[in-house]
Amino acid sequence: MRRRHRRGQRFLCRPRHSGRHGRREPGRGARDRLRRHRTRADTDGEADGREGALPGPAVGAGVSIAAACDFVYPADDAFFEWGFTNIGLAPDTGATDVLPRLIGTRTALALLITGDRIDAAEAVELGVANEVVPGEELDGFVADRAETLAGRPTKAVAAARRLIYRSDHRSIEETLREEALAQEEMIQTEDFIEGVAAFLPPSLTHMDDTVLLTGAKGAVGTAIREGLADDYDWRYLFHNPPPFDPQHPYLVGDVVDEEAVAEACDGVGAVVHLAGDPRRDAPWDSVLDTNIHGTKVLYEAAVDAGVEKFVFASSNHAVGHYETERRPDLYRTDDDFRLDGSELPRPGNHYGISKATGELIGRYYHDEYGIDVCNIRIGNLTRNHPPEEYERGQAMWLSYRDCAHIHDCALQADYDFEIVYGISDNDRKYYSIERAREVLGYDPQDNSADYTFGAKPIEGTETDG
Template sequence: MVTSVLLTGAAGRVGSAILGGLGQDYDWRLIDREPPTGKDNHQSDHEYVVADITDKDAIREAMEDVDVVIHLAGDPRPEAGWDSVITNNIDGTHTVFEAAIDAGVEKVIFASSNHVVGHYETERKPDIYRTSSDFQLDGTELPRPSNRYGISKATGEIIGRFFHDEYDIGVVCLRIGNLTKDHPPIDYERGQAMWLSYRDCAHLFDCCITSDVDYEIIYGISDNDRKYYSIDRAHEVLGYDPQDNSADYTD
């Protein structure tokens, strides 16, 4: 039987990367507060629900008969204000997990962010972005968010930890780097260090959907020479085997 996947925030960039790579591999239900745009974002041919993440009834309804939830919905702006992130990201993520438990969902893949650990860079940049630096983060470190968006994503990870410990639901928190199509950011060392290509993004989410997991915090980046996020855990637990490296485009 084909795995049924609910994708929240489906109309965003991460959603497009996922659907572009995996649109034919799973039975998708998409949800976004914006209606489908009809452009090149791979939303056609899938069930599509227009609803905001704050609409608890709609979220609950969309969970029906779902095996896996990929939760991307929320305010994606690093500069987002507190009122927005506490509502859309913190409360919204709690809504998703609670509904997932009630619907018997097996696994939630939560889009966390590099901003959860942004302040590890403060005293180390720009050296941290260079191949000469040995500094690495691996997901066992305590959060040091660089903005309120990062606070909200760190809280989402903790919400996931609670629901895993309490109800044994599988949870993967993906600290997604800098996702860009075609090529890595130009003249932006930080973006090159944490670049995630579209095909590596789709592959990583595919690994998350198919792997047997308990609770994981995973860095989601390509195999960049400049990386300061370890992808060892992604390889070990999920079988993540990235194909791209920002150095192939920029050095």
């Protein structure tokens, strides 16, 4: 939006006189009035915001022009004086239009007939000005205000001004109709589209780029496929041909196969990497090859393909040994111990080592190549209900719909490098989800406390699945 603030001269207008006796030059008064009326008409016709800086007195037509601005900032020693009647003139330059609208008919009548002077503070109190500013600060203050206004959506500002300034001449029915027409015009603008995208939670926006999902047959992959099937243009990478119709394009290949992975990454905007050996007792050779080397191969291909975002399924096992000296107390609702993602890894098994290493690989590729990385330390994912008779599982439960939701958030949000915990909003928890809420906009819907220890939903509770 173009910024416009009127500055550099006093709003002082008075009729031209000649000679010591104050006689007007023939014809000059009419020309002056016509010039002033054109100035006021030009001011009213401006589409963008108008600011008036008043470093000193505003008298006669000058005060009418100043009052016609959208925002008026007088210096602390400024004053306003409609002095038309003091010298035998009728008010002009739109004074009889703008003043009654600003301060009401009776007050406007008093000022225009008596010609009384009001100071800056009185002008603000009456509604003629916005804010009194110390004279030495006026230039900087108005420049800052103009800069702020310049960033506002141009068409929306113009529509707001038009509706407000015409409201006195319309019935409420006409006003509502004009507002509806203006709104219909505004929702077609780029400003509205961008504004809504910025205002809505990340999960309510949309990614148009193809998203590669590895490990789509596993539990986490199933939750994502079921919950977000229609939300993205998916491409799946399976280790073996799937025993079901995936409803989206897919490739078959190993995550350590550089050619297969490069083909899978070609043309995608984001990667969700779930593939790996998930066994807690997996042998070292397996996690080293599939989980660690496979993750490195996928990152390398993603960077080469220009992928912007990489979501990595890490695990609670990357920090498993934090539980050792605190269990079972940390599983209880009255224990306030929390892991929030800022702590160093303390893996509890080979699988946990591979996931902690995957996080470090992501850190390197983010720092070296700028790819955005979100590591989600998945809790205990089960369908329909939390684990039965299992405090630890209740504390780290992740429902299927919350699993889909947190991955949706990770695909939509803006971040650089993050480590968050993927669990539902359980009453008993030792993993904090505050970082996921803050950075991703994560808003989990499920809570293991909504179930009895027999894994039955508590009556009246809306549950997953």
